Amino acid sequence: MEKIRILSLSKRYGKVLAVDSTSFSVRDKEFFSLLGPSGCGKSTILRCVAGLEEPTAGKIYIGETLVDSTSDHVNVSTEERPIGMVFQNYAVWPHMTVHENVAYPLKIKKMSKEVIREKLDKALHTVGLERLADRYPNQLSGGEQQRVALARALIKEPEVLLLDEPLSNLDAKLREQMRFELKDLQRRTGIPILYVTHDQAEALAMSDRLAVMNAGRILQVGDPAEIYARPADRFVADFIGLMNFLPGRVMDRSSGTVTVEVLGGHRMTIADPSGQEGECTLAVRPEDITVGRTGQIPCRVEVRNYLGNLIDYKVLAGEQTLRVQTPNTEIFEEGEELGLTVHRAMLFSFPER
Numbered sequence: 001m002e003k004i005r006i007l008s009l010s011k012r013y014g015k016v017l018a019v020d021s022t023s024f025s026v027r028d029k030e031f032f033s034l035l036g037p038s039g040c041g042k043s044t045i046l047r048c049v050a051g052l053e054e055p056t057a058g059k060i061y062i063g064e065t066l067v068d069s070t071s072d073h074v075n076v077s078t079e080e081r082p083i084g085m086v087f088q089n090y091a092v093w094p095h096m097t098v099h100e101n102v103a104y105p106l107k108i109k110k111m112s113k114e115v116i117r118e119k120l121d122k123a124l125h126t127v128g129l130e131r132l133a134d135r136y137p138n139q140l141s142g143g144e145q146q147r148v149a150l151a152r153a154l155i156k157e158p159e160v161l162l163l164d165e166p167l168s169n170l171d172a173k174l175r176e177q178m179r180f181e182l183k184d185l186q187r188r189t190g191i192p193i194l195y196v197t198h199d200q201a202e203a204l205a206m207s208d209r210l211a212v213m214n215a216g217r218i219l220q221v222g223d224p225a226e227i228y229a230r231p232a233d234r235f236v237a238d239f240i241g242l243m244n245f246l247p248g249r250v251m252d253r254s255s256g257t258v259t260v261e262v263l264g265g266h267r268m269t270i271a272d273p274s275g276q277e278g279e280c281t282l283a284v285r286p287e288d289i290t291v292g293r294t295g296q297i298p299c300r301v302e303v304r305n306y307l308g309n310l311i312d313y314k315v316l317a318g319e320q321t322l323r324v325q326t327p328n329t330e331i332f333e334e335g336e337e338l339g340l341t342v343h344r345a346m347l348f349s350f351p352e353r
Ligand SMILES: Nc1ncnc2c1ncn2[C@@H]1O[C@H](COP(=O)(O)OP(=O)(O)OP(=O)(O)O)[C@@H](O)[C@H]1O
Pocket: 013, 016, 017, 018, 036, 037, 038, 039, 040, 041, 042, 043, 044, 045, 197, 198
């Protein structure tokens, strides 16, 4: 079942069309991310779902309830929407202890002390903060403060959780750890999450499905493996992970495959549903290229970056610079003359938008 449904949503601020007629759904128990560069409209969509912005056009459903419809003049207030929210500056109140912070949303609803106690215990348990309940935020680490904000969003038992870059204030190590915690929390509670990030690694790691956005529009929706392996266009191919783009020429075609010439005469046969002819662009992931003393295409190592588990090379083949990532089992020197082999490539028609 769908827990959030967004239909032809647009939001205009004066001359800026921040969100341009986007539609997507978040299913029950799903971790769904909006991913895209700064300014592409991610937060605006989230703020519309939260009722903090009024859409210029479109409809939003949370569960079965229509919460926004410009054509029907529906705009349900934030307080009446069954949502929990955590934003980038997670804004825990410094003068309140952990338990006061978390219980606050119920206190203003004037719930009984017993009910608050019970729900508070449950929320603190969910995020693993039971033993820190009497501390003040300045006595907590960044990750613990983040969990206070999550508990405060969860205590109202919302139908959906809206998270806007909630990890971006944390250092790199803690961010990685919190990715696991967030996903685990989502699995345990089953609460659907609409998550906003410009960090592609974060979106790939955590999401069941994600939508890649640019300039107010959604370019592709899919699960992480699908988006990584079959990006819908050049923008998505470039934005998700690392990608080499190589100019090529279609030489021959038979049913479903084409033979393409790249890198100064090297021929490759690859799958191609697009039916392209003539000049084309091949997209190749760095891990789909190997370099070594026996590769097919001559190349020279220009720069080597040691990443620990991987070696990241910038190599020059003819006039073309490529990124190549290999396991750390054999390491080559800068300046070495080698050969490279392309094991897998994608051919896009790259429709103009
Ligand atoms: N209140 C506002 N008034 C005018 N323009 C706005 C307003 N809020 C956002 N915008 C504009 O709308 C566009 C989308 O903004 P939004 O905050 O949704 O981007 P974002 O994808 O969340 O970016 P980031 O990753 O930087 O947070 C931007 O061009 C922004 O400048």
